[in-house]
Amino acid sequence: MKITMIGAGYVGLVSGACFSDFGHSVVCVDKDPGKIEALEAGRMPIFEPGLDALVAKNVAAGRLSFTTELADAVRDAGAIFIAVGTPSRRGDGHADLTYVYEAAREIAGALTGDTVIVTKSTVPVGTGDRVEEIIRELRPELRVEVVSNPEFLREGAAIGDFKRPDRIVVGSESEWARDVMREIYRPLYLNQAPMVFTSRRSSELIKYAANAFLATKITFINEIADLCEAVGAEVQDVSRGIGLDNRIGAKFLHAGPGYGGSCFPKDTVALLKTAEDYATPLRIVEATVQVNDSRKRAMGRRILQAMGGDVRGRTVGLLGLTFKPNTDDMRDAPSLAIIRSLQDAGVSIKAYDPEGMEVARPLIGDVELVGDAYEAARDVDALAIVTEWDAFRALDLTRIAASMRTPLLVDLRNIYSPSEVERVGLCYVPVGSPS
Known part of the structure; x- marks a missing residue:
């Protein structure tokens, strides 16, 4: 299948490279000509173990390419992924959806036929509804389905996470769109990676709920670490003792200086x-x-x-x-x-x-x-x-x-x-x- 990835940042580049490694034909689009020039020369804009080799392999095989021209990339695509940034909006902390909606408008102007548009960016509940409204307002004659497909990639282990996921979440009410997503992820589905089909709004919330739960788990053990210091206990022993409970699990129970990062x-x-x-x-x-x-x-x-x-x-x-x-x-x-x-x-x-x-x-x-x-x-x-x-x-x-x-x-x-x-x-x- 021909896949267009709008955004060649962390999520878009890793996802595009992995999809191409499955055998799909992938075009990554980005407005930054310097980034595209670097990628075409084999220089990665981020450090992620194994990414440079994966990109080089699939570029050489003709399955992965990069461009700044969205219209050409969108033409005849079986699925178009939006993987642009959603940083915190200055002043109020809301997710800034400017790039998502800009991408939706540009995609609408370039579409030549029916297609599935997949939101890969982390977006608040209801964003997919608005993306669908934008597309339908601009191109009412086309059949376009908007799908939520959040990413669950850990920086430093993103390729492994993509190829061996705990689950693949797809939010859509359209059986046609679900069939398209099944075909895209078929290599993983055959390896019995669970595909979780939900409503679009549920899918959007799953991503935020997962990250909030993990952040809470980190913060919990950090507060327990402070208590350990006060009462004469060892937090690593406490972490192991509670982590061996299958209801709790050992991951994200390592005391430290707090969480950070992009998510x-x-x-x-x-x-x-x-x-x-x-x-x-x-x-x-x-x-x-x-x-x-x-x-x-x-x-x-x-x-x-x-x-x-x-x-x-x-x-x-x-x-x-x-x-x-x-x-x-x-x-x-x-x-x-x-x-x-x-x-x-x-x-x-x-x-x-x-x-x-x-x-x-x-x-x-x-x-x-x-x-x-x-x-x-x-x-x-x-x-x-x-x-x-x-x-x-x-x-x-x-x-x-x-x-x-x-x-x-x-x-x-x-x-x-x-x-x-x-x-x-x-x-x-x-x-x-x-x-």
């Missing part, structure tokens, strides 16, 4: 705005957002408290800047709030991240970016692990301790055990432990 922060706020519009308060989600914002700032204070006394003029090394490993995404990363807290206290900062430093550079002000973890530790008064990159899990701690001015390791991700750290003479401050 959880904006999606939880957008869900709250939808709830406000329908006069249906979501108190748990509201508390989750507030607690998470406070958590990030508190992690900066944790480092300062561990250093003790007057910290002005002292230096802290940070390991990790991105909001999670295996991505270069800095959106709402906890490191940003931590850096602000340290700088406000008069602390100088050195930092290293395996992939995120170029993206971070314009966001973090006067921070010295260095070449590796050992350089970040040299002559500092404290070293803090902010992002749990694999490269930080087996550091030469003896070398780290010898190079620091003050041997203090603040582990905001609990990737080391107190015994192995303290054995080399480092003072160790983890999260959720009375030590």
Whole structure:
């Protein structure tokens, strides 16, 4: 099938590359000529493990191409996916649907026949209704069905998530549109990936509800970590003890500096705005957002408290800047709030991240970016692990301790055990432990 993907950002590019790997013919459309030029030259606009090789393979096979010309890409397409950005709207936190509606109008002007339009972007309940209205107002003579098909891709593991999904959610009242979606996802359906067919509005809400639940789970264990510190318990033991309950599950029960990224922060706020519009308060989600914002700032204070006394003029090394490993995404990363807290206290900062430093550079002000973890530790008064990159899990701690001015390791991700750290003479401050 010929598939047109409107938007060559994270979701559009990963989805388009994976669809083409299934054998579909995919054209990714983007208004940014620099991005399209880079993609045609084999340069990825984002860091995602395995994406460059997947794109190169399918471009070489003639199944994947890139263009800025929407009209040519839409012609004869069996399905047109909208995968443009829906950032938080400035001033009120609602999802900004400007790009979605612009795409709908441009698609309507370019259509040459009946087709299925699929909203892949994360959008509030009712967005598909409005997209359908736009198309029908502009092209009443055509049969067009609008489908909701939310993505559930984790940055750093997106290709695996797409090809081995927990579920495929399709929101549509049209059997014709459902048949088209079955054909598109047939390679996964044959491998028994569950396809969940719902109404369009239910599908739109599933995405927000899933992200809000996971954000709540992260925030819950972070608050339990604070309680562990107060009562003398170990949060990792508590996490394991409750996570082994099949009703709860172990995922997203790792205490740390709070959630960030492109999805959880904006999606939880957008869900709250939808709830406000329908006069249906979501108190748990509201508390989750507030607690998470406070958590990030508190992690900066944790480092300062561990250093003790007057910290002005002292230096802290940070390991990790991105909001999670295996991505270069800095959106709402906890490191940003931590850096602000340290700088406000008069602390100088050195930092290293395996992939995120170029993206971070314009966001973090006067921070010295260095070449590796050992350089970040040299002559500092404290070293803090902010992002749990694999490269930080087996550091030469003896070398780290010898190079620091003050041997203090603040582990905001609990990737080391107190015994192995303290054995080399480092003072160790983890999260959720009375030590």
